[in-house]
Amino acid sequence: MSADGLPKNEAHVLKGHEGAVLTARFNKDGNYCLTGGKDRTIRLWNPHRGIHIKTYKSHGREVRDVHVTPDNSKICSCGGDRQVFYWDVSTGRVIRKFRGHDSEVNAVKFNEHASVVVSAGYDRSLRAWDCRSHSTEPIQIIDTFLDSVMSVCLTKTEIIAGSVDGTVRTFDIRIGRELSDDLGQPVNCISLSNDGNCVLASCLDSTLRLLDRTTGELLQEYKGHTCKSFKMDCCLTNSDAHVVGGSEDGRVFFWDLVDASVVSSFRAHSSVVTSVSYHPTDNCVMTASVDGSVRVWKA
Amino acid sequence: MASDEEDFVFFGTPIEREEDITSRKKKSIAEASGQLRTLAPWKQEVRDEEGRRRFHGAFSGGFSAGYFNTVGSKEGWTPQTFTSSRKNRAEIKQQDLSNFLDDDEKAELEGNSLGTSMQFDTFGFTAAEMARKQVEKEQNERPSAIPGPAPDEIVVPATDPIGVRLMLKMGWRRGHSIKSSKTSSLYDAHREARKAFLALSDDAKPPVVGPKHAEVEDDMASASDLPTDGVSQFHKSTPVYVLNPKQDMHGLGYDPFKGAPEFRENKRSHLPGNKESGHKRQPPKKDGLFSFKSRNVAPGFGIGALEELDAEDEDVYASNYDFEAFVEEIEEPTKLAIEDKKKPSVKQHGILPGFKPATNSDYQLERFDPPVVPKDFVPQHKFPTTLEVNHKMTELPPKDVPPPEDNSLKVLIEGVATLVARCGTLFEELSREKNQSNPLFDFLNGGNGHDYYKRKLWEARQKHGDKFTPLLKEKATQNTQKLTAESRGNILGEKPLERSLAKDVPVPVTETVNLQFHLSDTFTEPSSFVEPTEITKPFQYDVAKQERFEQYMKEKYHGGLRTKDAGGSSKMSESARARERLEFEAAAEAITQGKWGKESQTSGQQILGVPGGRGLQFTSGGLEKMEVSRGEETMKKSMFPKREEFQWRPASILCKRFDLIDPYMGKPPPPPRSRSKLDSLIFMPDYVKASTKEEKTISNNTNLTGSQLDENEGTSVTGVEDNVEVENVERPVDLYKAIFSDDSDDEEESSNNPPEDPTKKIEAANTTLSRLVAGDFLESLGKELGLEVPPENHVKPQPTQKSTVPEIPQVSQMLHQPINSNSHKDTTRIQENSSRNDTSELNHEKQDTKVKRNGSSSEDERSRKRSKRHRSSSDGNGSDSSDDSRDRHSSRHKERKKESSRDRDRDRSSHGKHRKHKNRESSSKSRRYEDNDYGDGKREKRKWRD
Known part of the structure; x- marks a missing residue:
């Protein structure tokens, strides 16, 4: 496969975070993005013009993950302060703080209707929080994990989470089943393919693994990058043709989905690439790094 | 009426009329007269001098001081300063002790309070203040040509401050710095020691810079003129105006580090001139304000005052620099000062944990261009030739003489000359001695062809001069036996060359051949490896041999030039000697290896462990795992991913929020699932x-x-x-x-x-x-x-x-x-x-x-x-x-x-x-x-x- 159309030119550098940026996420339509980092702030940007729009400050420690509702009205975020914050985008105020995790919260996601926030914590649990009621108690705690839960993805009917215990667990709400796919390697990050049929798991043995969701079959392994000790993101391109992943040496890799060959790779940052996020429609990828910068790459 | 009454004049005491005396007065009088003493104790009442009853029953009011069973004031318990805060909320009254004291208590307290008297005015501030007030008062009274308050400079206090007076009494004179002789002498000693040390360490840097800046500021002033007057104990207190050139943008006199002296040290270390002092002052920082338990704290972000620093606050993304500096610090407490210089450069990166250097600094780092290298500079070190060689090189060439007629003599002369040039005058002397009787070698003693020999020798020396200077130098230094060479050798860990060499050299030519070989031995190994090998005696059966072996070992480890037949084995044949030597070498190797084997567990590890330990930070735990055999990998692949399925019950509200029908609707809540795998079945x-x-x-x-x-x-x-x-x-x-x-x-x-x-x-x-x-x-x-x-x-x-x-x-x-x-x-x-x-x-x-x-x-x-x-x-x-x-x-x-x-x-x-x-x-x-x-x-x- 050719590397045509893959982003490789730096379009913008979003500077403003002091210290490592740990997460960078596009919103639903890809016009805006949110980043969170060690400086305990969440920042809202226009990545296509490189403009910093707003800063959300309230976290007591580093922000590890952030997610925005499809209607761009609310943000949820989590981090080292063991809380999940539920923000109002326009006012920048915290609507609710969900306390309950016994340890740092690694990842957070809204469900489809933005009515539930699911958070994954270092305390080996997934917690679902209700945004509709005023309760700050979790409506569900899933604690079948044996180790820190690093990443969570939600579909319409399922909660999928990857854990350091090496499993990717799918909780199907519709039938009340838990499917556990043991990969044998600590799972750092999981990412769903856009068609929802596959799940991409970044393992700490410097391998990305693509699993078939229905059968649990290992479809492909992607190697070449370094991922041994940091929480790093991976994702698929919006066409599901390539797999994108960062590396600890500051490079960004693009693999062909099918034959797992490295199609493109370039040095994006001077330090660990913590987060990669692909634009939902355009050929645009956003990378965040420990070096404190967020870069937007376009074709 | 009132005015009328005023006109009356009374004399004497008016007689009290019966009705004026109150009944209670009467009662008290009666009491005093013991009228009531006959009453039963429980009927007796205590009254004051006016007959008022002050003590009531516990239920009827307790003690009354006159204000109807309240505190002894009209307001009762209401505080004097009470004002309703409803309207003026923001107004905060400063309260002090006096607000809570009664008048009598205040009076009591005043007697005990301490105040400064005018007499004790240490710095004369009070006096100055008084004087100025006085001047102001006077100025108000009489008109002045210059309007406005009198400038401070004009007004001088009339009295000396007590401190000055005390000092004067103790022998201090105005214009002299306050300094004890003892400290200065101590300082001198320190300074001298440091100087000596620097001279010894032979560092290129100017010896003053380092230690001087390390001293406290007030010492610096006197340090500058220290050596000049050692006689007088008191030094002129020349005010030091420019101690720290102003390099920042703060206002004059503004001290940004007022409350945080830790930062000052840092700032100083930043200044280009103070590099050395900076790192010397680093250590106190460790137990300073920001001494975190872990050094890997993320730069730039502290945590809240109420939060404790946990493991999770460690900065996993921290660069390696900090760590390296840290390692260096703990493992090498005793190191040469020269090596210490490495540290600041490394440490500069970390500065203060919890702070990171500003991206745009407010001061400009002075940068100097590197010195311009001359065009004709050859980057190759020339060994400085010793005096002798220099002398020989520079000595005037002997006049060119025609070679002797005898061709063989000419060849001989040329050959000897080259040899001598190559091997030094020693060879000349030896050959002269050896061939005294030989008429062919007359040229050595000034005979036939001497001039030609001189000329050839000079030429040969010129030729070989460059090539063999190190060698010659070796010999020259040895011959001249200069102390500098020895001290230099000490510094380099070199064994001083044997001086008795000349006597033992049997054949100079072979010696020169050996020389090169032995040179490698001239460097002694570090003392830690110079182990006494007496313990191991591989040649116990042969005492003489063992002796020779020991000699060999000694020489081997102590290095230095030596003759081949060391140990007096001259009786032995050449081949036997060679064989023995081989044996010795093998044995020595075996011994050292054995020793190493033993040592590697203990001391060897700690010596070698240093780089290894430092290297550890670069190896990752996963590396070994990566090298699993292919078979294992395939096995793993077949094993993983492994799919399992469990029952899981979503909460009904979760289903509701996901817009799904609860699959477990209407069923009682499940018991908590146990953690163990077997139980999960x-x-x-x-x-x-x-x-x-x-x-x-x-x-x-x-x-x-x-x-x-x-x-x-x-x-x-x-x-x-x-x-x-x-x-x-x-x-x-x-x-x-x-x-x-x-x-x-x-x-x-x-x-x-x-x-x-x-x-x-x-x-x-x-x-x-x-x-x-x-x-x-x-x-x-x-x-x-x-x-x-x-x-x-x-x-x-x-x-x-x-x-x-x-x-x-x-x-x-x-x-x-x-x-x-x-x-x-x-x-x-x-x-x-x-x-x-x-x-x-x-x-x-x-x-x-x-x-x-x-x-x-x-x-x-x-x-x-x-x-x-x-x-x-x-x-x-x-x-x-x-x-x-x-x-x-x-x-x-x-x-x-x-x-x-x-x-x-x-x-x-x-x-x-x-x-x-x-x-x-x-x-x-x-x-x-x-x-x-x-x-x-x-x-x-x-x-x-x-």
């Missing part, structure tokens, strides 16, 4: 079903009996039984039996169905297993139902079953369970329904099939399944469902068996009389037991399979 729904079955039993029963499938149900029950009944796990059933059913039920049941043969049980279990493994239960269900649907009138078993109360729930549950458990899977449900429909259709065709056939057909089934099982187990090895799960499964199965056998035991014990009835007819019941067991396993299997 015991599914919650067991309890759920067990509990729900009771309530559903009746309704199901009525429904089913009411339906047209009524009769079939009963029979199909027997068919389904095999497969489904199993859904009941014994434990919950037992539990519920224990709770809800009487013993009589049990009795009844067991009387109808005596316990079955254990062997049969096992067999049943096997068949169960086989069926389970074979898998598709629904298929078998359909087949079975199709095969053996009993006729309508063969509802016989039903009544018997119905007679036993617990039987019914079981049956009904059998019917209920599959639907229930499959309700999530639409497809399966459909399948089942269709199969049931099949049964209803087949019903009519197979009217005459009997229940007994059921058993036989199930026998068939069993055998079939068994074969299937073999197949599946054989290919199941490679399948996803790993051995692990199978193990668990089997273990669980065993458990179940145990349980069921326990069950049986109980039956047996309670109904021993029925044990003899082991007839086939009662198999219907016993089979149910088997099936319980078997289906239980099957159910599990289904879970795995799903």
